[in-house]
Amino acid sequence: METPVVPILEPATPPPVSLFEQFKLNRQLFNAVAALGFTEPTPVQRKAIPLLLAGHDLLGIAQTGTGKTAAFGLPLLMKTKYAQGTYPRAVVLAPTRELVIQLTDHLRALGQFTDLRFVALYGGLGPKQQSELLAGGIDVVISTPGRLWELYSAGKLVLKEVKTLILDEADRMLDMGFAPQIRRLLEVLPRKRQNALFSATMPERVVKLSEEFLEAPQRVEVSKQSTPAETVSQLLYRAPNKATKLAVLRDLMTADEAAWSRVLVFARAKPTVEAIAESLREAKIGPVRVLHGNKGQNARLSAMDDFRAGHVRVLVATDVAARGIDVTNVSHVVNFDVPAAYDDYVHRIGRTGRAGLEGASIIFATPAETWHIRNIEALIRQPLPVADLPAGITPSETPPEEAQQQAREIDHQKRLADPTFKGAFHEKVLPVHLQVDKRTGKLYDEEFVGRKRVRRSGTQRTTTKGNKPRKNG
Template identity: 55%
Template sequence: MGVPFEDFKFNRQILNAIADAGYTEATPIQQKAIPPILNGQDVMGIAQTGTGKTAAYVLPLIMKLKYAQGENPRALIVSPTRELAMQIEENIKTFAKYTDLRVVVLYGGLGPKTQIEQVNRGVDIIVTTPGRFMDIYLAGHIVTKTLQVLVLDEADKMMDMGFMPQINRILEVVPVKRQNLLFSATMSDKVHSLSANFLEFPTVIEVTPQATPAQTVNQHLYFVPNVKTKINLLKKLLDAEDDVKKLIIFCKTRTSAEDVYKFLLRKYGENGVKVLHANKGQNTRINSINAFKADEVKILVATDVAARGIDVSDVSHVINFDVPVVIEDYVHRIGRTGRAYQSGEAITFCTPAEEYYLDKIQKLIKQTIPVSDIPADVFVEATGFDERQEQAREIDLQKRKENPDFKGAFHEKKTLTQRKKFDAAKAKKTGQQTDKRNKSPKAYRKKR
């Protein structure tokens, strides 16, 4: 049985906001995290997305701050992506609506002028990405001496994205005496070392085994030979699935996402599909997410920039058009569906060059993903020469990763090419030319 929110020491303003949002019982992470956070302890929470972890720290934070006070921030929440930062800000506004607490969100991709103006008007909670916070801090617009609470959300993603230098700089400029909260979906070595530097005798909360996909998600796997067959299979699945309420299609690269988007655009038009990746302008990205949330479009094509923290209800299906290279992202991708105890479907397409990452994912989640046969009426395309070469090159790189002594299928060809180039250069240097009939060097006799 879940614990009702009434059992926590929240004031009436917070309880009314929780009720307005339609929540009655706390999720496991909320049950375990709220009491120690309210008590002022440092907390480390290991929880996958979709478990309600944002509210697990936002609710006690609002309770601790209570009302607007002074001009400078008293809480700082750091997140890896602008999308997640906006999601957290939305959560705070939802639960703090009966208070006068002021929240400002800071992120790159837009000019800082408006954000600086918001900070200068007075703020209680700053939600930010690491780089933009340091930019505005170094420009002299943020006073940190009043900070009481520092939250690092999605710490593992920040490590993956190379934000460690910025995090260390933030730790240097915030007060030593403060409450620290760190949330992460996985407990990697980097996160472990960060927590050792960052947390003081923390309460560790782990609500699900590390990197475990949500139990409510049904996983399916298709082995496909190439990208064209992926497109054919995608078309078939979309034609066959009447129960697709909302679908996110994840791609490995911006190029792949753009190609899939253009294909679906011909089928569904502007009102049926949106795309989300780092090459899109900030306003376009916000509009795409909002349109998807508001049921204006049914399909969102995205790179992993959207894999975390985008809390969209009723996502019935996730399709991994490409297997993720950062294997932990698999858990986050499929965590977009099956949220709030609803069931969801997660489908993955895997080419021969992606099997290396698939094996690592199955070891990580300690599960074998059930394999489905490609439907008989899906046309399986022959793999073109260029794609075949690209796959072979990729497999060589993977083998070399595992075994540095591995020479690879391309090694011999490369060596022969290099030898030819060397012989030609040597012939040129010694005043020789190449006989075109037998390819052997022939002395060049100067005419007297």
């Protein structure tokens, strides 16, 4: 009798389960997470959310684009729960109006199934409009430090009910000079509160600030300090001057338009931003907008909205917007100039390769910028791969004024490395044979020919023999 064959049944595939369930969020927040399509927490969310839900103070080292808004936002909303009273119970501080607006949008999305009231406060809003925003009662305030202090000082904002304080991008806030306002706010906020500080980098000044108000903080670090995201490829193009940089950029963007679909270009100076935009428009690259400090608030927000919506292919910006742009599908970040602060390189290229997507970054460097490239490589702990210039590009001749400026910068860099270095552009030291006439203040050469000393000063030539000078014809 044959033994019957029992079929081996494959286990049924279980339905996908959101790993956010492990955080035991309330139903409103869990529904929002599901509606936003979140299924698996990012590393910073896995580490930070349980600690914040447990009531700990937190020191977080996380770059933009790692999901840190939800990492502090979900515990904040879980604690605040529902609309209550008139005065805010949670405060989030951010360095720029653009980031304040984006944080507000994200927190509103996370709290979409609650009745919590959010308000964004930043420069550019009139006093009447701000008073109206606050008059109806508020639960969560997202603000720049300066504007929050201004409203508190004017008696338009009461902070005595604040139970949660978040500092986002603390290093950037200190770079922008907000330390005095932050410290004044720390003095007036209730002592009994939960605090969290997030920063992309952890320089000494940020550590010092954290020690002033975090109590026994838990430290969360999701990547090495000042290291670019692994999803971002990096290339270095060496170019002799700005004209060659522009030529290479135009060539790269026209050679593969599909790949270069949404491009963010950073430059250090506002005139350079305008020059880049004009050059790209002339090359008919596509819609180009600029973003810098001379643009009004409405123009800046409009440029960012158009770029985010895909109406603009290229956005050219100064570093003022480096951390204020939240677009998940930026294909390329271009560092037209080496940033003034090396940390800004990481912040710049953090605009691409977000949400697990692949991104690309290129950086141009003239001979005068090579020294800065070495410092950036030391900061990010990796060399930047060097790419050859495109085949059709012939480096242009460097204009005399630009060449002279580069020479000065190189001299300055060499003097920083070696204080004894004397280059082409340094304070002249008089040779021994050059003397200063103490009576007239003029320079003259001293030459000894026999017993005669010849003195030259301009076109006048005098000689002395013994103590009797005579004037030559």
